[in-house]
Amino acid sequence: MAVKLILRDKEYEVKSGMTLLSSLEKCNVNPESVIATRNGEMILEDEILKDGDVIKLVAVISGG
Amino acid sequence: MKCRKCGAKASVNMHQHKLALCKEHYLEWVPEQTERFIKKYQMFKRGDRILVAVSGGKDSLSLWDILVRLGYQVDGLYIGLGIDEGIGYSSESHRLAEKFANENNLNLHIVDIEKEYSQPIPVLAEISHRGHGKPCAVCGLTKRHVMNRIARDLGYDVLATGHNLDDEAAVLFGNTLSWSGEYLLRQGPVLPSTDGLARKVKPLCRFYEREMTAYALLRGIEYIYEECPFAEGSTSIYYKELLNKLETDRPGSKLTFYLRFLEARQSGLFVEHNVAADGDLPTYLHPCPNCGQPTSAPGLCSFCRLMEKVKAESNAL
Ligand SMILES: [Zn+2]
Ligand SMILES: [Zn+2]
Numbered sequence: 001m002a003v004k005l006i007l008r009d010k011e012y013e014v015k016s017g018m019t020l021l022s023s024l025e026k027c028n029v030n031p032e033s034v035i036a037t038r039n040g041e042m043i044l045e046d047e048i049l050k051d052g053d054v055i056k057l058v059a060v061i062s063g064g
Numbered sequence: 065m066k067c068r069k070c071g072a073k074a075s076v077n078m079h080q081h082k083l084a085l086c087k088e089h090y091l092e093w094v095p096e097q098t099e100r101f102i103k104k105y106q107m108f109k110r111g112d113r114i115l116v117a118v119s120g121g122k123d124s125l126s127l128w129d130i131l132v133r134l135g136y137q138v139d140g141l142y143i144g145l146g147i148d149e150g151i152g153y154s155s156e157s158h159r160l161a162e163k164f165a166n167e168n169n170l171n172l173h174i175v176d177i178e179k180e181y182s183q184p185i186p187v188l189a190e191i192s193h194r195g196h197g198k199p200c201a202v203c204g205l206t207k208r209h210v211m212n213r214i215a216r217d218l219g220y221d222v223l224a225t226g227h228n229l230d231d232e233a234a235v236l237f238g239n240t241l242s243w244s245g246e247y248l249l250r251q252g253p254v255l256p257s258t259d260g261l262a263r264k265v266k267p268l269c270r271f272y273e274r275e276m277t278a279y280a281l282l283r284g285i286e287y288i289y290e291e292c293p294f295a296e297g298s299t300s301i302y303y304k305e306l307l308n309k310l311e312t313d314r315p316g317s318k319l320t321f322y323l324r325f326l327e328a329r330q331s332g333l334f335v336e337h338n339v340a341a342d343g344d345l346p347t348y349l350h351p352c353p354n355c356g357q358p359t360s361a362p363g364l365c366s367f368c369r370l371m372e373k374v375k376a377e378s379n380a381l
Contacts, residue, residue: 032308035277042075042281044065044084060277061230061304062121063295 003049007034007057016053021045023055033061076278079315087282094279095130098267102134105253107265108222114138115220115262117211118164118172120157122280122287123226125164127268129285131224132168138224140165143210144176145203146184149293154184157288164285173218175210183374191377192370198294202370209367212357215262227266230273233318234303236325249334252326258349260356272318273304 005012005027012027020043024031034057036043049055065074067086074084085093101107108114114131118124118140131138142161147154158174165172178184183191185206189199215223232251239247257263268276280287295301311318328334349358352365359365364372 030305030308030312032274032311033305035274035281037281042087042278044074044077046065058277058281058289060274061301061308062123062273063291063298063301 001051003051003053003055005029005036005055005057008059014049016049016051018049019045020047020049020055023049029057034059075282076275078272078275080272080311080319090278091282094271094275095133097270098130099134101253101270102265102267105265107224107254107267108136108263110136112137112221113219114222114224115141115173115211115215115218116224117141117143117207117226118161119143119226120160120288121226122285123228123231123268123273123276125161125226125285125287126276126280126283127224127226128164128170129168129283130279131267132170138170139220140170140172141211141214142172142174143207144174144178145207146176146178147186147199147292147294151290151293153288153290153293156290160286160288173214175214177206177210181206181371181374182378188370188374191374200294200298203294205367205370209355209357209365212261213355216260220262223262223264225264225266226268226276228268228271228273228276229318229322230304230307231300232266232269233307233322234300236322237303237307238299245334248325248329249336252329258358260351260358269322270319 001016002013003016003023005014005023007029014023014026018026020036021031024034031045037056037058038053043055065077065084066072067074067089068083069089070086072086075087076090077084114136116124116128116131116138118128120142128138128140140161142158144158145154162172164170177188181188185203186199188206189195189202192202195201211223236248236251239251253266253269255264307318348360351357352359352368354364354368357365357367361369
């Protein structure tokens with residue numbers, strides 16, 4: 001088991017025990033361009049991700 | 065991370081303000097700040113009739129929500145663009161705008177472009193031959209025209225749009241790269257009314273796009289998450305991503321870029337060349353003989369010229 005991060009139609013997997021910030025960096029996702037949620041709750045960059053966590057990333061940038 | 069106000073677990077952290085807040089205090093903080101910007105930039109007063117342009121996206125729906133929570137008198141305007149592209153983009157954004165209005169008992173005006181001007185935006189764009197296969201230029205032109213028309217015809221004092229700081233910083237970045245003085249001069253939180261044009265304001269211009277997303281999510285506002293299919297790969301998205309890279313390395317740079325620009329503009333860094341002595345419309349603008357909206361072109365404005373073209377094409381068929 002590991003941690004899964006989902007952004008639109010992309011899925012990433014990282015090791016557990018890292019912070020959200022390091023996990024985003026590992027996946028090359030800019031932390032400024034997403035909001036992370038776990039079980040519908042928003043989580044911050046210092047949150048330690050645990051085995052089996054599924055993190056939904058909400059993209060914040062829109063065109064126009 | 066803990067909420068600065070109550071010490072509970074924080075939901076939102078804003079590096080540029082060195083401020084983390086819990087859900088409850090964040091949802092209080094956003095309207096408080098909006099009220100502060102409305103006053104600071106003298107956008108409108110209590111009792112003014114406000115029309116907010118709603119697209120069904122997070123920014124415009126959140127803006128409507130915030131202004132209503134602040135007690136302003138504000139109606140919505142939804143413009144149906146007729147963009148489908150296989151994902152039903154316009155019909156879904158229409159549904160969400162209407163849902164928000166109904167749930168909050170608010171008044172929403174709806175203008176359907178195809179019904180009023182015989183063709184949806186992608187077809188109008190094709191007929192116009194503008195924008196190199198992308199309808200965004202025609203879409204912008206049409207939206208501006210309709211917003212001005214509805215605001216004037218229905219007697220609104222001010223037209224509010226949901227532009228956030230990332231929108232403004234991306235436009236500013238583009239205008240700076242090309243040193244478009246004329247555009248730099250006009251970019252700001254308020255565009256005063258001129259003859260035939262409503263006053264325009266951007267009450268969210270100091271919130272990051274990330275903050276507006278957090279607000280919509282925490283308030284449980286259902287908004288259209290799908291991007292407009294034509295915005296994919298657009299320059300403005302590219303600029304936003306660039307600026308976010310900068311922001312990640314140097315928190316606060318986006319905000320500083322925009323605020324320092326406003327200060328520079330305020331202190332007269334950019335100068336108007338063509339203002340009439342009586343402070344009326346700049347001398348190169350005149351009202352369009354057909355619709356009355358100001359235009360710099362001789363004769364009809366660009367929108368009315370587009371409509372002439374559309375009429376000609378359909379007569380030729
Ligand atoms: Zn709190
Ligand atoms: Zn006209």
